[in-house]
Amino acid sequence: MSSWVLPGAEFDELLRSFRHRAWRWECQGTYRQPAEAEPWRRWRAGQHDDLAWLRPWLDQVASATRAGRLIARVRVYREPPTEYQLWQLDVGRANVAAGEDVRVLTESRARSLGLPAHDFWLFDEARVALMHFEDQRFAGTEIIASPGEVNQYRNWWGAACEHAVPLFVYRHDLGRRR
Template identity: 45%
Template structure:
């Protein structure tokens, strides 16, 4: 069984419905998110970070983690990084300070592991939200609860986590 969930509040409501863990696999070299366009351009122009657009997300992560829930993700990185991924990696410490566990894989590693080339969220290892993007950003998420499909994505999740570097290890490698 699956259903399509549009961006905005219907998509945001997916995060209100998990009990223990929200985990994301990120594969895109660039995302179009209206709320972050100004901060992205400022970063590209000046190197300065303005994460005020993230305040609601970070507050939600802090609240959830205080309740014993977890947020985690594995981000697939191009080599070299796209401008957008440089921006994402620059703001990642704010996410981790709020309580997210962010890990990274290189695009060649992800291909070698036969991981999917699309983004998804896995909630409580029971509910999958496959994200579908267009030129203007998120078009919709396909929410799937079929146990066989969810299990396949959980196996990919396990593989991605097992092979990913922590954000700290990644930063050490980059700074060499």
């Protein structure tokens, strides 16, 4: 059974309350989150970013990892990466430094593995938060808890993790190709 959860406090609670592992599948080429608009504009202009806008997330990741919980994600990158994805390669260094396991899978590889074309979080391998977007902005979450459906997401998680490369490996390889 699924239920719709509006963005905000309820979704944030999912990100705080997992026990062991929170894993994100992120497959859009661009996200238009209001908190990212000004930092992205500064990056595009070549200006310094102190990442203050990202600090709450980085602190949450660091706290979780200190407590022995894992936060990880696999980002699907277009070929070539979108401008947003190039920005995320820079910003992602802070995520990794905070303790998040960030990996990359190319879009063609994800497609060949039959991985989904929608974003989601998998919490403790027992609940899925299927993320919905409107005009590249987060619009809400559908919670999936039925074992059969969750099992499909666990299978996708396993395939993605097996084939994705760490963010810094992808950055290095991308730099050599350019």
